[in-house]
Each structure stands twice: as C-alpha cells, then as structure tokens.
Amino acid sequence: MFNKTGLASNDMVEALLPSKERREKGAYAIFECFQEIPCNPCSTVCKLKAVKDFENINNIPEINYDKCTGCAMCVSICPGLSCFVIDETYSDSEVMIKMPYEFLPLPEINSNVKALDREGKAIGEAKVLKVQDNKTLDHTNIVTISVPKEIFLDVRNIGLEEK
Ligand code: SF4
Ligand code: SF4
Numbered sequence: 642m643f644n645k646t647g648l649a650s651n652d653m654v655e656a657l658l659p660s661k662e663r664r665e666k667g668a669y670a671i672f673e674c675f676q677e678i679p680c681n682p683c684s685t686v687c688k689l690k691a692v693k694d695f696e697n698i699n700n701i702p703e704i705n706y707d708k709c710t711g712c713a714m715c716v717s718i719c720p721g722l723s724c725f726v727i728d729e730t731y732s733d734s735e736v737m738i739k740m741p742y743e744f745l746p747l748p749e750i751n752s753n754v755k756a757l758d759r760e761g762k763a764i765g766e767a768k769v770l771k772v773q774d775n776k777t778l779d780h781t782n783i784v785t786i787s788v789p790k791e792i793f794l795d796v797r798n799i800g801l802e803e804k
Contacts, residue, residue, distance in 0.1 A: 643675065648759045648760060649673050649675060649759065651794060651795070653673075653675060654671070654673060654794055655794065657671045657672070657673065658671065659704075659706040660706070663706045664729050665729070665730065666730070667711065667728055667730050668710070668711025668726050668727065668728040668730075668737070668739075669704075669706055669709050669711055669726065669727060669728075670691070670704055670709050670711060670713070670715055670716070670724060670725070670726050670727075671704075671724070671725055671726075671727060672702045672704065672715070672719075672723055672724050673723045673724075673725070673797075674701060674702055674719075674721060674723040674724075675701065676701075677699040677700070677701060678699065678721075679698045679699055680698070680720065680721065681695050681698055681700075681702075682715075682718045682719060682720065683702050683715040683718065683719055683724055684702060686714045686715055686718045687714065687715060688714070689708045689709070689710060689712070690705075690708060691704055691705050691706075691708035691709035691710075692704055692705075692715070693705060711726045711727075711728060711739075712726075713726045713739045713783055716739050716740065716741055716781075716783050717741065717773075717775075717778040717779075717780040717781050717782075717783055718780045718781075719741065719781075722741045722743070722781065724741070725738060725739065725740050725741075725797065726738070726739035727793065729790070729793070731787055732787070734789060734790060735787040735788060735789060735790060736787065736788055736789075736790050736793035737770065737785060737786070737787050738785070738786050738787075738788060738793060738796060739783050739784075739785045740783065740784055740785075740786070740797060740798065740799075741781040741782070741783060742781070742782045742783065742784040742798075742799070743781060743782070746801070747772050747774060747782060747784070748769045748772060748784060748799065748801055749769065749772075750769055750770070750771065750772055751768070751769060751770075752768075752769050752801075753766055753767070753768055753769075754766070754767050754768075754769060754786070754799040754800060754801055754802070755767070755799060755800035755801075755802075756786070756788050756792060756796040756799060757796065757797070757798040757799060757800050758795045758796065758797065758798075759795070759797050759798075761798065761800075763800060764792055764795055764796065765788060765789060765792050765796070766788075766789075767786040767787065767788045767796065767799055768786060768787045769784060769785070769786055769799075770785045770786060770787055771783075771784070771785035772784055772785075773785075784799060786799060
C-alpha cells in the first residue's frame with residue numbers, strides 16, 4: 642500500500658512507537674518518515690540530541706526515547722510534515738496530538754473539529770487545545786488536539802466546519 646499511495650499502514654506506525662513503559666511516561670515524538678531522502682532538520686533542530694546523529698543525509702531518523710521530551714520543535718521544522726508528538730497520558734479516555742498544520746484559517750482554541758486520517762477521511766471528533774502560529778515558531782504552525790484513545794494512531798489532520 643505504501644509504495645502505491647505513500648500512506649503508512651497501521652503496522653508501519655505501530656512499529657515506530659516507543660516501549661509501553663516510555664509511552665506511559667508522557668509525550669514522545671514519532672517520525673512517520675519511511676523513505677531515504679536527503680533531509681535532516683529533525684536531527685539538527687533537536688537540542689536534546691534525541692534524534693540519533695545521521696551518518697549521511699539520506700538516513701531515516703531514529704529517536705532516542707530516553708532523551709525526547711515531546712517539545713515539538715521537530716514538528717514545526719519538518720518539511721515533510723512527518724513529525725508528530727503524542728501524549729497517551731493526557732487523560733484516561735483521550736490522547737493529545739501535536740501536529741503540523743499548513744492551512745488557513747487556523748482553528749480556534751477550544752473548538753471541536755473533524756479528526757481526519759492520513760487519507761483526509763473524517764473518523765471522529767477532536768478538540769483544539771492549543772495553536773502555535775508560524776510567526777512564533779518561524780516554521781509550520783502547530784495545532785494541538787485531543788482525540789479519543791481508540792483513534793489516535795490514525796488521526797493526522799483536522800478539518801474545520803465550513804462557516
Ligand atoms: S519532540 Fe523535541 S526532544 Fe523529541 S525529537 Fe522532537 S525536537 Fe527532539
Ligand atoms: S525533517 Fe522530517 S522529512 Fe526530513 S528526515 Fe526528519 S522526519 Fe524525515
């Protein structure tokens with residue numbers, strides 16, 4: 642499927658997740674970056690050195706989860722929009738996701754929006770918790786949402802209701 646559509650399968654994404662123990666400790670980054678391409682800003686932006694040093698520019702990034710704090714600097718700088726921060730400890734029933742967001746208008750804080758999967762299909766509802774615009778970040782906007790635990794592996798975008 643990935644070779645034909647460029648869309649990662651659930652198995653590919655699950656394989657990226659850190660250990661259960663690490664997931665229970667709080668926010669962590671995942672990089673849905675599966676192809677060798679000449680790109681490394683995720684590595685150079687990470688001040689905590691949580692992204693292992695690239696031996697060459699085509700390396701696929703690997704995260705040292707003992708060092709990653711979920712700060713989301715990589716989310717904003719990744720030109721492939723492939724970096725996300727996940728926090729499964731957000732609440733008993735919801736997971737927090739920080740995602741890059743390139744569209745305008747930006748969503749309003751506390752609004753309910755459509756939770757979209759990688760294909761852009763609506764699969765549930767999300768609540769907007771925080772919006773960091775690119776004037777502050779100097780790169781891509783970051784939108785932080787909460788979604789039901791059952792769908793967090795699939796939600797990678799949001800859709801606003803037409804006004
Ligand atoms: S979330 Fe922060 S600490 Fe973790 S890999 Fe990204 S930049 Fe590094
Ligand atoms: S910055 Fe993004 S696209 Fe580039 S190597 Fe890192 S995760 Fe992949």
